[in-house]
Amino acid sequence: MSSAFDVLWVEKYRPRSLKEIVNQEDIVKRLTKFVEERNMPHLLFAGPAGTGKTTAAHALARDLYGDSYRQFVLELNASDERGINVIREKVKEFARSRTPPGIPFKIIILDEADNMTSDAQQALRRLMELYSASTRFILIANYPSKIIDPIQSRCAFFRFQPLRKEDVVERLRFIADNEGVEYEDDALETIYEISEGDMRKAINILQSAAALGRVTVDSVFKVVGMARPREVRDMLKAALDGEFEAARTMLRRIMIEYGLSGEDIVRQIHKEIFGNELKMPEEQRVLIADYLGEIHYRLVEGSDDDIQLTAFLAWLTVLGRHAS
Amino acid sequence: MTKRLPWVIKYRPKRVEEVVNQDKAKQALIPWIEAWASGRKPAKRAALLYGPPGVGKTSLVEAIAREYGFQLVELNASDYRRDVDIKRIVGSAARKRPLYGRSLIILLDEIDGIAPREDAGGLKALLEVIRDTENPIVMTANDPWKEQLRPLRDSVLLVEFKQLAxxxxxxxxxxxxxxxxxxxxxxxxxxxxxxxxxxxxxxxxxxxxxxxxxxxxxxxxxxxxVRGRDKSIDLWRTLNSIYYAKYAWQAKKAVTSSEEDYETLLAWLNDNTYKKYREPEDLYRAYDALARASLFLSRAKYKGHWSMLSYVFDLMGPGVAFARVKGQVARERFSYPERIKLMAQLRQVRETREALAGKLAERILASKATVKREVIPFLTAIFRNSRDPTMPARIALGYNMTREEVKLLAGARAEEILKAAERIRKARPEEERESGEEQAVKEARQVKPTGLDAFLGLGPRGGGGPSRGSRSSRSTRRGRRRGRS
The missing domain is CATH 1.10.8.60 (Helicase, Ruva Protein; domain 3)
Known part of the structure; x- marks a missing residue:
């Protein structure tokens, strides 16, 4: 508490070793076996966000190689890398690097692998074969059905279940106590409900609520609302109230102040439409979602975000007028 | 016989107070000149005055020179653009030391005339001249947001001039x-x-x-x-022909016969239509047409279906013209699209966000996309709403955040948090810092050594947003060293 530096609690309280992972007992047992045998096949970790897939992969590697494990691990993220060619180059380079003492392979962690196209996955499969003598892949995915069969059949499959309520609340309690944060028990349960078993989200909510003071059910809801820029809601309200020009000014401010892209803003709008802060007739929510989807698709096609969203606001202005 | 002066020269403002409607610009520029006049060189050695043509940029510089007793050396940047010219002509003026009598102001007009590729060397030379100058350098530009002027923007005092009513x-x-x-x-x-x-x-x-x-x-x-004199008049005509068109062909012809490219035209329509149309339904139809025009344009551009361009014109011209069913065309002045400025600002914040996401992704072990979607919103909530600024300040230190990154997260609260971070940093001697960090950052530090200097923009990685003063003075020192060797 007296330290000058702080980090996000999701980083600070991440389990470093398989032993520290409290939930997912079956998975931990099987993984620990690989560590004991100092050998493993390619692995596929699947399951919803925030259930510990990436954490387990890193913990496994640390248990295998020790604290300086990162030199024997190549971390790739399919959503951040620019295409399979970049991945191929990095894998090639990494396969040539120094091998760890006593263990005949290095590990490549490929996160969000289900974001790869099936063509890219075919190329990935060839890579896995080509370098199988010196490397093992840990593929991480939310939706295993999006991983092509030839890859699935080459991997040991691990399904991560959504975390149980007790597990999440217990962990939140541990963190809160350790950080000297005051809290209501109900608040921790509320955090679990909102985060739907996603530990990363739960811890982020806890830390943000703690920044406001005592963690209460109210402060939890408040902070979840804050995490969506209020301005998006205000912009929608202004448009629905017929204030097109004001809404348009807000749109530009949001883009500049938060650095959000058109697609980011579309996502925020989508959340607001089905949130409870924005009051409107229920059938209107459906209409808006429909039109928003069209705008979203145009943005994906490469159309100009400023013009598309401005048109969306002009449409909302008319919609709001008809409703009133 | 007295020589007859053109009125633009004859009635040019002689005194600072005669330059109308530019109080903000004066407030920015005058203290800077006063610093030079008193012998203290300000951190930024050059100023860039920008704004639409004919709003008093050059006049204000001339008036200031007159009132503060500077001698004005005017150089037209478009005449001296090769690096050798800049070094020889601008450089020699810049190095002139005011021995006695009046010191100099060097005025470089139309700096945005520098072309991105051909004159790249010239811009580099100019930056070097600015770094080493002994005299204030003042530049003017209509559009300072051009990509090639980016390095220049970072190292000069930016002074905006408002359009006149x-x-x-x-x-x-x-x-x-x-x-x-x-x-x-x-x-x-x-x-x-x-x-x-x-x-x-x-x-x-x-x-x-x-x-x-x-x-x-x-x-x-x-x-x-009185007729049109430049392309803004052409645009003005095009826009009017669209808004007042009686037949679809007129509106279409206005678009196809315009000298402007369709993207510029789209930007103008986007920024002016809401002023000209007042009825919400008209507005909706007009912006829907623009949005569809932009959609067809992206199909043409990114998919190579150039035959789609025709529909771009249809929707931009007749689409906007006949969106007006109910209302009248409002009598509002046209305004320059803010788009270019907007894009430049956007690029900057997006880059900051990208850099921050990369930094966090590595430590939190998630993709940048996930960090942007799920972590940055909560960090923003913490930075903007925490009861006590020390909590975000400590996080800022923990992740070595640059000034720009803190600003992005904290918005209006940035200064408060930066000050808190500075206090914490000063209060903690080296060894305590170590123990404080140990808990969780240890692992991360193996990957990326934590350097406080980077936070303050002094370190090698602090390029994202160091305090400007420190950077320019550092590069000045470096420049001097190179000059001597």
């Missing part, structure tokens, strides 16, 4: 009419002022042209004589 220009024209004892109809002056679109120089030239030909200025004469 019609009223300001009318008053100035009236003053000239009085001084010249000229018969002027108020309506005519208003007409001239409106057509000038905020450009004083253009308005004065038009006034002089009418007066010279007829000895008086009436509305009917002004209407005959």
């Amino acid at each position: 019609t009223g300001h220009i009318v008053r100035l024209l009236e003053r000239i009419c009085k001084a010249e004892r000229l018969y002027c109809e108020k309506e005519a002056l208003k007409y001239i002022a409106e057509r000038s679109m905020g450009d004083v120089r253009a308005a004065v030239n038009d006034l002089e042209a009418v007066a010279e030909g007829y000895g008086k200025v009436t509305l009917s004469l002004a209407k005959v004589l």
Whole structure:
């Protein structure tokens, strides 16, 4: 508490070793076996966000190689890398690097692998074969059905279940106590409900609520609302109230102040439409979602975000007028 | 016989107070000049005055030079663009030490005339000259947001000049009419002022042209004589032809015969249609047409279906023209699209966000996309709403955040948090810092050594947003060293 530096609690309280992972007992047992045998096949970790897939992969590697494990691990993220060619180059380079003492392979962690196209996955499969003598892949995915069969059949499959309520609340309690944060028990349960078993989200909510003071059910809801820029809601309200020009000014401010892209803003709008802060007739929510989807698709096609969203606001202005 | 001066020169503002409607610009520029005048060199050695043409950029510099006793050396940047020229001509003026008598202000006009590729060396040379200058360098530009001016933007004092309102220009024209004892109809002056679109120089030239030909200025004469003079007038015509079109072909012809490219035209329509149409339904139809035009444009551009361009024109012209079913066309002035400025600002924040996401992704073990979607929103909530600024300040230190990154997360609260971070950093001696960090950052530090200098923008990685003063003084030192060796 007296330290000058702080980090996000999701980083600070991440389990470093398989032993520290409290939930997912079956998975931990099987993984620990690989560590004991100092050998493993390619692995596929699947399951919803925030259930510990990436954490387990890193913990496994640390248990295998020790604290300086990162030199024997190549971390790739399919959503951040620019295409399979970049991945191929990095894998090639990494396969040539120094091998760890006593263990005949290095590990490549490929996160969000289900974001790869099936063509890219075919190329990935060839890579896995080509370098199988010196490397093992840990593929991480939310939706295993999006991983092509030839890859699935080459991997040991691990399904991560959504975390149980007790597990999440217990962990939140541990963190809160350790950080000297005051809290209501109900608040921790509320955090679990909102985060739907996603530990990363739960811890982020806890830390943000703690920044406001005592963690209460109210402060939890408040902070979840804050995490969506209020301005998006205000912009929608202004448009629905017929204030097109004001809404348009807000749109530009949001883009500049938060650095959000058109697609980011579309996502925020989508959340607001089905949130409870924005009051409107229920059938209107459906209409808006429909039109928003069209705008979203145009943005994906490469159309100009400023013009598309401005048109969306002009449409909302008319919609709001008809409703009133 | 006295030489007859053109009115734009004759009636140029002589004193600072005569430059109208630019109080903000004066407030920024004058203290900077005063610093030079008193022998203290400000951290930024050059200033860039920007704004639409004819709003008083050059005039203000001249007036300041006169009032503060500087000698003005004017160089037209478009004449000296090769790096050798810049080094030779600008550089020698910049190095001149004011021994006795008056010191110099170096004025470089039209700096945005520098072309991105051909003159790249010139810009680099200019940056070097700025770094080493002994005298204030003042530059002017209409559009400072051009990509190639980016390095320049970072190392100069940016001073914005506002576009003038019609009223300001009318008053100035009236003053000239009085001084010249000229018969002027108020309506005519208003007409001239409106057509000038905020450009004083253009308005004065038009006034002089009418007066010279007829000895008086009436509305009917002004209407005959005053015509479009530059591309903004072409745009103005195109837009009017669209908004007032009676037939679809007229609106389409307005688009296809415009000299502007369709993207510029789209930007103008996007920024002016809501001023011209007032009925929400009209507006909706107009912006829907623009959005669809933009969609067809992206199909043409990114998918190579160039035959789609025709539909872009259809929707931009007739689509906007016949969106107006109910209302009248409002009598509003056209304005320059903010788009270019917007894009430059956007690029900057997006880059900051990308860099921050990368930094966090590595430590939190998630993709940048996930960090942007799920972590940055909560960090923003913490930075903007925490009860106590020390909590975000400690996180800022923990992740080595740059100034720009803190600003992105904290918005209006950035200064408060940066100060808190500075206090914490000062209060903690080296060894305590170590123990404080140990808990969780240890692992991360193996990957990326934590350097406080980076936070303050002094370290090698602090390029994202160091305090400007420290950076420019550092590069000055470096430049000097190189100069000697």
